[in-house]
Amino acid sequence: MADAFPTLIEAFKNVSVSRAYGSPVQLGGEEVIPVALVSFGFGGGGEAGPDGASGGGGGGMVLPLGVYRNVGGQVSFRPNTVVALVCLVPVISAVGAAVRKAIRASKA
DSSP states (O other): OTTHHHHHHHHHHTOSGGGTBOOOEEETTEEEEEEEEEEEEEEEEEOOSSSOOEEEEEEEEEEEEEEEEEETTEEEEEEOHHHHHHHHHHHHHHHHHHHHHHHHHHHO
């Protein structure tokens, strides 16, 4: 497990805001900058026994949120509607559950 720590340090050197904002691209006379939600995590553990067994793992995700468009000096954000709708599903579910409980409580 001690050998894995330097590897993790090297991996985190590559993590920066550049992971969320892509390089500007010219498309049809306009400058487009992609924007994403970047998330990652890791964990590890070990056993204090004669074997000294240890392990770890990690993972991450990237959601393309949309793009910033620069057309003639006017900058605007264009969201990725599919990802926006997928991200709203848990919010809508939670609101629906809260409304249902409120209705049941008002009837009692």
